[in-house]
Amino acid sequence: MDLGIRGRVALVTGAGRGIGRQICLTLAEEGVRVAVNDLFQERADESAGEISRAGGQAIGVSADVTDLPAVNAMVKRVAEEFGSVDILVNNAGIPAISARDAVPGTGGFFTGSGPEQWERTMGLITYGVLNCSRAVAEGMSERRWGRIINIISDAGRVGEPRLVAYSMAKAGVIGFSKALAKEVGRSCVTVNCVSPATTQTEATETWIAAQGEQIMRQYPLAKGLNRLGKPSDIANAVAFLASERGEWITGQVLSVNGGYSMAD
Numbered sequence: 001m002d003l004g005i006r007g008r009v010a011l012v013t014g015a016g017r018g019i020g021r022q023i024c025l026t027l028a029e030e031g032v033r034v035a036v037n038d039l040f041q042e043r044a045d046e047s048a049g050e051i052s053r054a055g056g057q058a059i060g061v062s063a064d065v066t067d068l069p070a071v072n073a074m075v076k077r078v079a080e081e082f083g084s085v086d087i088l089v090n091n092a093g094i095p096a097i098s099a100r101d102a103v104p105g106t107g108g109f110f111t112g113s114g115p116e117q118w119e120r121t122m123g124l125i126t127y128g129v130l131n132c133s134r135a136v137a138e139g140m141s142e143r144r145w146g147r148i149i150n151i152i153s154d155a156g157r158v159g160e161p162r163l164v165a166y167s168m169a170k171a172g173v174i175g176f177s178k179a180l181a182k183e184v185g186r187s188c189v190t191v192n193c194v195s196p197a198t199t200q201t202e203a204t205e206t207w208i209a210a211q212g213e214q215i216m217r218q219y220p221l222a223k224g225l226n227r228l229g230k231p232s233d234i235a236n237a238v239a240f241l242a243s244e245r246g247e248w249i250t251g252q253v254l255s256v257n258g259g260y261s262m263a264d
Contacts, residue, residue: 001245003242003243003244004243004244004245005027005030005031005032005086005087005242005243005244006030006031006032007031007032007033008032008033008086008087008242009032009033009034009035009082009083009084009085009086009087010024010027010032010033010034010086010087010088010089010242011034011035011061011074011075011078011085011087011088011089011132011136012027012034012035012036012089012091013037013065013089013090013091013092013132014037014038014039014065014091014092014093014128015036015037015038015044015089015091016036016038016039016040016042016043016044016046016047017038017043017047017202018199018202019091019151019199019231019234019235020036020038020089020091020151021036021047021231022231022232022234022235023089023091023231023234023235023238023239024036024047024048024051024058025047025050025051025054025235026232026235026236026238026239027087027238027239027242028056028057028058029056030239030243031056032087032242033056033057033058033082033083034048034051034056034057034058034059035058035059035060035061035074035078035081035082035085036048036051036058036059036060036061037060037061037062037063037074037092038060038062039062039063039064039092040062041060041062043060044060044061044062045060046060047060048060057082059078059081059082061074061077061078062074065090065092065124065127065128065131065132066123066124066127066131067131068131068134068135071131071132071135072135074135075132075135075136084136084139084140084143085136085140086140086143086145086146086147087146087147087149087242088132088133088136088146088147088148088149089149089151089238089242090128090129090132090133090148090149090150090151090173091151092124092128093124093125093128093151094120094121094124094166108162109161109162110164113164113165121165121166121169122165122169122172125166125170125172125173126169126172126173126176129150129173129176130176133176133180133191136148137180137184137189140184140187140189141187141189144187144188145188145189146184146188146189146190147189147190147192147241147242147246148177148180148189148190148191148192149191149192149193149194149238149241149242150173150176150177150191150192150193151193151194151195151196151238152170152173152174152193152194152195152253153166153167153170153195153196153197154195154196154197154255154257155167155170156169156170156171156173156174156195157170157174157195157253157255173193174193177191177192177193177251177253178191178251181250181251182251185250185251188247190241190246190247190249191251192241192246192249192250192251192252192253192254193252193253193254194234194237194238194241194253194254194256195253195254195255196229196233196234196255196256196257197229197255197257197258198228198229199228199229199230199231199233225258228258229256229257229258233256234256237254237256241254
């Protein structure tokens with residue numbers, strides 16, 4: 001199937017590893033020129049280098065997505081290198097599941113949390129999406145073509161204990177996506193969310209191993225396929241929504257979760 005996006009320009013945030021990295025690789029396979037964002041330039045360059053060695057076009061661009069001037073500078077650099085951003089994938093965030101001391105704001109009960117944890121969780125997830133979307137939405141509207149795809153979580157759809165602030169932040173991104181979709185749809189720009197559940201990445205491997213068989217029982221497809229979600233599952237959904245084949249889909253949340261939750 002030709003997705004019709006060869007030659008388009010994509011910016012993927014938080015893409016030095018994990019789900020974001022796989023999204024970059026998958027888009028590059030479709031002929032998309034990819035800007036790989038990460039807070040750390042070295043990680044961004046590693047992912048971009050892998051794409052380049054495979055025959056694709058990619059650059060690594062470091063920026064803190066919570067800093068609007070830095071985001072604007074990043075988008076300008078991408079435009080100078082490849083042209084204006086056609087596809088934005090807001091993937092940067094903090095893992096929902098990790099060691100409590102490694103990721104502030106996740107893992108503990110809400111009553112044991114406070115403003116310091118909330119600000120990091122809410123700031124990275126919500127302001128990252130706001131800043132990056134603001135930096136590209138106007139240009140997409142002027143060119144009458146664009147795709148904004150926000151990676152959320154089923155925690156934002158159904159809520160998760162011990163992930164209260166995280167659930168709130170991801171739910172906010174859903175509302176943002178639906179509202180923005182109504183504003184920019186007249187300009188042929190779509191805005192959608194892809195919602196993974198637990199996915200096997202570098203950030204979750206220790207936690208998954210500790211859960212053992214218990215976690216497999218939470219996913220109807222896990223026993224049949226003998227696995228949990230993979231980054232490629234999410235990347236394939238993103239590629240479709242980014243494509244010409246997905247032009248009639250906007251303001252939607254696509255769960256890619258092995259049946260973990262089945263919210264309307």
